[in-house]
Amino acid sequence: MLNSFVEMKADGSTSGGCWIYTGVYTDGVNQSARRKPGSQQSWVAPEWGWAWPMNRRILYNRASADPDGKPWSERKAYIWWDEAAGKWTGHDVPDFQVTKAPSFRPEPGIGGPEGLAGDDPFIMQADGKGWLYAPSGLLDGPLPVHYEPLESPLRNAMHTQQSNPTREMFPRKENLTGPSPPEPGSDVYPYVVTTYRLTEHHTAGGMSRWSPYLAELQPEFFCEVSPELAAERGLEHLGWATIVTARTAIEARVLVTDRVTPLTVDGRTIHQIGLPYHWGVGGGGSIVSGDSANDVMGVALDPNVHIQDSKAAACDIQPGRRPTGPELPRYVEAYRRRAGISVDTGTARVTPEKDGS
Amino acid sequence: MWGWSSAPDPARDTGWINAPARKGFFTDGSVCIGCKACEVACKEWNGIPEDGLQLLGMSYDNTGGLGASTWRHVAFIEQPRRAVGSDGFTPLPMVTAAPDQNTHAGSAETGIRWLMSSDVCKHCTHAACLDVCPTGALLRTEFGTVVVQDDVCNGCGYCIPACPFGVIDRRDGPPGARNVGIAQKCTLCYDRLRDDMTPACAQACPTQSIQFGDLDELRIRAHDRVDSLHAAGVTDARLYLADPNDGIGGAGAFFLLLDEPEVYGLPPDPVVTTRDLPAMWRTAAIAGATLVAGAAAAFVWTRS
CATH class of the missing domain: 1.20.5 (Single alpha-helices involved in coiled-coils or other helix-helix interfaces)
Incomplete structure (x- = not known):
């Protein structure tokens, strides 16, 4: 077992596995099993468990000290430059070349890590700086801005532009998008639906729904709603509900819980519906099965790293089980007609300056 | 038969010579995160069958309670934001994030808190299940714990109504599973203890909510924990079954709760039946x- 990834050799004589985890068995000890109480060590508690890489708890921690290497705050002192010893030290493993003094300035024209100065904490960035204004590298820069999700029951309260104009879209009949303000028809899907995980299952359940000890802990697909939404739509605890979006409709058992709270946005009450995304069709040996939350989500991607905008969508919810067979597409289509949905809905990149909101 | 004494020592009272220190669990509900790793680890180690695929609607608890095929059970209690006080709103006591304190699920924003606690056989000092067993299948071990010998039990069921907590039960299935018809419950991993190992649930617990050790030492640790919670303003923190003078002579497995025992589905003042x-x-x-x-x-x- 290597003590650090820097011990890896290119000649094949070492074996480190996933590089970020090298060191978790430093000195032959399972470092991640350490449980030294917080009262017996510094407030950073480096001997409680282990963190990758190299048991470093906060990345870019050089930024916890000012340009001269002194902690910004004595109370929050984290790492600092020890002038006498000529190195960085502190409560965490410095995320910085340990002997590079704060006063170090590179010769002009040098690139890479050697080209960073002693006060450049963001060592994975080309210039060692943290960026708020990002003139290059981002397709939707240069400054952070708020956009509504592609499907939203609300108008963007901060800007005319409703959603990210640089988003990647896949407009086709299998991936329809519901209307968002200022387009008309968003009242047909008045609620927000989001997905999340449960501790008991792993991703879409491909492993955990086949395991009896996990399947029995979370045996059925459910939706979580607030008591207020349950009253508004006549949903009963442990009854069935149908959740419908522009894509399709799914059914889930209802959990009415105070953990879900209606939001008040722009003077309106916005109800949220929570769906764990671990269920799907059964198949050989599956112990539990159910409708898939992913079926009601659409696909649109962020332009930089192509992450799906699939944590939020607009939906309706009704008590009772969903239709099956040919009745299901008819049910979904009736919603689409009422909302005026076509393949072009939601594909306008730039929101018109003047709208009715 | 047990005898009432000021400092009961169940293993020695039963006749064990050179018994080791009494072993037990301290389950600290203030740091339970509801991951149910204890339930899974228990079933894995002890080879217990799956026992039900029902959605119970009791928050995230689909286990329901202890039984012949459930030896650890994590209760989930949602305490709603609309608790009524003189001003129409009673803020519930939360564990606040003091620098040297653990935090607990609770949000000032919604005023709801989510209590979780892992239940288990109490391994009573005065164990009625053991008293009523006609076959001697129920055994007081050298560790002071109470264990069913499945090859001796004849399934008579006397122990079931004798337990003041409803812990022990006869396994009713599934067909083909081990020990169907036999009374079953937590053994405090008797097999692991004899090999100087930590019980499976305590080993799996990622937050040290389940602590295993010598009962005397666990009690001291538990009282310290209550004191520090009280100092942090969590005045409702209390120990359950840690008192050797209670109706069961104190439990080998005791608990730190953040509300009345009834909230967690536990009897408030159990007495050995x-x-x-x-x-x-x-x-x-x-x-x-x-x-x-x-x-x-x-x-x-x-x-x-």
Whole structure:
């Protein structure tokens, strides 16, 4: 077992596995099993468990000290430059070349890590700086801005532009998008639906729904709603509900819980519906099965790293089980007609300056 | 038969010589995160069958309670934001994030808190299940714990109503599973203890909510924990079954709770169900003797 990834050799004589985890068995000890109480060590508690890489708890921690290497705050002192010893030290493993003094300035024209100065904490960035204004590298820069999700029951309260104009879209009949303000028809899907995980299952359940000890802990697909939404739509605890979006409709058992709270946005009450995304069709040996939350989500991607905008969508919810067979597409289509949905809905990149909101 | 003493030592009282220190669990509900790793680890180690695929609607608890095939059970209690006070709103006590304190699920924003706690067999000092067992299948181990020997149990079921907590039960399935019809419950991993190992649930617990060790030491640690929670403003923190003078003589597995035991589905003041048996037998014996004496007297009286 290597003590650090820097011990890896290119000649094949070492074996480190996933590089970020090298060191978790430093000195032959399972470092991640350490449980030294917080009262017996510094407030950073480096001997409680282990963190990758190299048991470093906060990345870019050089930024916890000012340009001269002194902690910004004595109370929050984290790492600092020890002038006498000529190195960085502190409560965490410095995320910085340990002997590079704060006063170090590179010769002009040098690139890479050697080209960073002693006060450049963001060592994975080309210039060692943290960026708020990002003139290059981002397709939707240069400054952070708020956009509504592609499907939203609300108008963007901060800007005319409703959603990210640089988003990647896949407009086709299998991936329809519901209307968002200022387009008309968003009242047909008045609620927000989001997905999340449960501790008991792993991703879409491909492993955990086949395991009896996990399947029995979370045996059925459910939706979580607030008591207020349950009253508004006549949903009963442990009854069935149908959740419908522009894509399709799914059914889930209802959990009415105070953990879900209606939001008040722009003077309106916005109800949220929570769906764990671990269920799907059964198949050989599956112990539990159910409708898939992913079926009601659409696909649109962020332009930089192509992450799906699939944590939020607009939906309706009704008590009772969903239709099956040919009745299901008819049910979904009736919603689409009422909302005026076509393949072009939601594909306008730039929101018109003047709208009715 | 147990005897009431000021410092009960169940293993030695049962006749174990050179018994090790009494072992137990301290389950600290203030740091339970509801991951249910204890339930899974217990079933894996002890080879317990899956026992039900029902959505119960009790928050995230689909286990329901302890039974023959559930030896650890994590309760989930949602305490709603609309608790009524004089101002129409009663803020519930939360564990706040003091620098040297653990935090607990609770949000000032919604005023709801989510209590979680892992239940288990209490391994009572005065264990009624053991008292009533006619076959000797229930055994007091050298660690002071209570264990069912599945190859001795005849499934009579006397132990089931004897338990003041509803812990022990007969396995009713599935067909083909081990020990169907036999009374089953937590063994405090008797097999692991004899190999100097930590019970599976405590080993799996990622937050040290389940702590295993010598009972004397666990009790001290638990009282310290309550003191620090009280100092942090969590005045409702209390120990449950840690008192050797309670109705079961204190438990081998005791708990730190953040509310009344009833909130967690636990009896507030459990008493060993066999406590009054000697007195009842005495009364029955006196009644019987009286009957016999009366009959004899009547016989003598008619003859004279």
